[in-house]
Amino acid sequence: MSNIFSGGSHDLDLSNGATAVFIDVLMLAVSDLASEDWDFRFATLLTLQDQNVMGRGAVGFDLAEFDWGTTERERARAKHFVLRATALAASGHRWSELGYHPPRVHNYLHRFATMVESCVPPAESSAARGFPGPHEAAMASCARHRVLSALPLWDGCFLCHRPHH
Ligand SMILES: [Zn+2]
Secondary structure (H helix, E strand, O other), rough: EEEEEEEEEEEEEEEHHHHHHHHHHHHHHHHHHHHHHHHHHHHHHHHHHHHHOOOOOOOOOOOOOOOOOOHHHHHHHHHHHHHHHHHHHHHHOOOOOOOOOOOOOHHHHHHHHHHHHHHOOOOOOOOOOOOOOOHHHEEEEEOOOOOOOOOOOOOOOOOOOOOOO
């Protein structure tokens, strides 16, 4: 079973284990970069990729189904945020907190960045299925780990819920 992250003509087809690593490193970056409402909604989307909650092989998203914003400026800013978070994740940001070495994650992040760069955020959000709304923004930060969590959906961040810690 695998999970598919897609956008335009690009696909990132990740095994369950690879998905967990990809989302973990992105979450660490997003937690420290998020500043505007959209960023926290994207953080919620990341928490929804937690296969411990959603079921293994049952996650993934399509950039074409994001609610990127209503103005050109908003959409460009949101896209830039995802690219900044991806670049920060690729720099090894807070990887020491994972408790494991994230194998091959550079490859996933590079392919994801290429996908996002080539994506033209759609102007209308009618296709935005499953993208968290403003009221679902992950504004809570786990005090122990300083990682965003989507209260009230989940109590604590992904590091709190690691199976082996
Ligand atoms: Zn935590």
